[in-house]
Amino acid sequence: MRTRRLSKDNTYYALKQKIIDSELEPDQVVHEENLAALLGVSRTPLREAIQRLENEEFLVRQPNGRLKVASVTLKEVEEIFLIRSMLEGYIAKNAARHATEQDIHQLKAMIEKIKYSFQLGASQDFVSYGFEFHDYLSQISQLKTFEKILNQLRDHALRYCRYVTMHGNWNTQADEEHNYILQMIADRNEEGAERAMQDHILSSLTTAVERIRGIQTARED
Structure with missing residues (x-):
């Protein structure tokens, strides 16, 4: 349980940092499989990280279901x-x-x-x-x-x-x-x-x- 929690949190912080640093650029469409490969994690902690970042409005779910990095406005x-x-x-x-x-x-x-x-x-x-x-x-x-x-x-x-x-x-x-x-x-x-x-x-x-x-x-x- 502790390892899973650390993996989940580390995935969240790593993905968030890439958005903050514009390694993932504003309005860039992202895909789970590509993010998993980029971060070197499995899909389960990635999905939990994505959900947290959607809640914080760093990631946005579009009407077609695709995920993109939040805009700069x-x-x-x-x-x-x-x-x-x-x-x-x-x-x-x-x-x-x-x-x-x-x-x-x-x-x-x-x-x-x-x-x-x-x-x-x-x-x-x-x-x-x-x-x-x-x-x-x-x-x-x-x-x-x-x-x-x-x-x-x-x-x-x-x-x-x-x-x-x-x-x-x-x-x-x-x-x-x-x-x-x-x-x-x-x-x-x-x-x-x-x-x-x-x-x-x-x-x-x-x-x-x-x-x-x-x-x-x-x-x-």
């Missing part, structure tokens, strides 16, 4: 980032209230990784370290319900960020924005931290919308 990215701006703004406010000196030190270390990846032009690493920074703020905010709701959006947001960086550089202001958020938290400026986080996420939304529109226009030409 302007409407969805706008909704995701607007919700994140509200939730994470309040999370940053509470992180400024509760952060310890050790937390500040940890956040500074994360900022250094973000800066380094930005300087190297390693855009996917930049996205990963940025999410690590955001995740840590959620943990120290002590807002468990906020964190739980945010986790339901996290991987969808990550998918959009990775998709955008595949087609050009990420928001060039993001490096400075992370620094400013950390400064507000270190200064215990709760209102400033909230505004800084909201501005950062809305700035990222602008980048994502512009990039997705550009991708869509290029494909139509």
